[in-house]
Amino acid sequence: MKIACKTNMVNTLTQDKIYDVIKGSWEQGRFFIKDDFENEQWYFYEYFYTVEEMRDGKIRAILRDLILEDLGLN
Numbered sequence: 001m002k003i004a005c006k007t008n009m010v011n012t013l014t015q016d017k018i019y020d021v022i023k024g025s026w027e028q029g030r031f032f033i034k035d036d037f038e039n040e041q042w043y044f045y046e047y048f049y050t051v052e053e054m055r056d057g058k059i060r061a062i063l064r065d066l067i068l069e070d071l072g073l074n
Contacts, residue, residue, distance in 0.1 A: 003031060004054040007047050012036055018051060 001021040008015040012035040022040060024031040030042045049057075 001025075002051050003033075003048040004051050005047060006049045006054075010043070010047060012039065012041075013043070013047060016054065018054075019048075 002018050003021055004018050005013045005015050007013070013019075014036055017036075019031075019033040019035075022032045022034065024042065026045055030044050031048065032040060032042050034040050035043075
């Protein structure tokens, strides 16, 4: 399973970077991953979203920017 970091408030993770889950799940409320410093440790699920959620958010942002540009508001 792959997850994407949604915060830049944790100095061992990078926002929008995709991490491989070693163990853990949404149901357990945390994930065991290898962070930016190659440390394997637990992180709370609130720091992440699914890759699909990240993709959908980026698509919405692009569409919003295109609409604003068409309206001359960007």
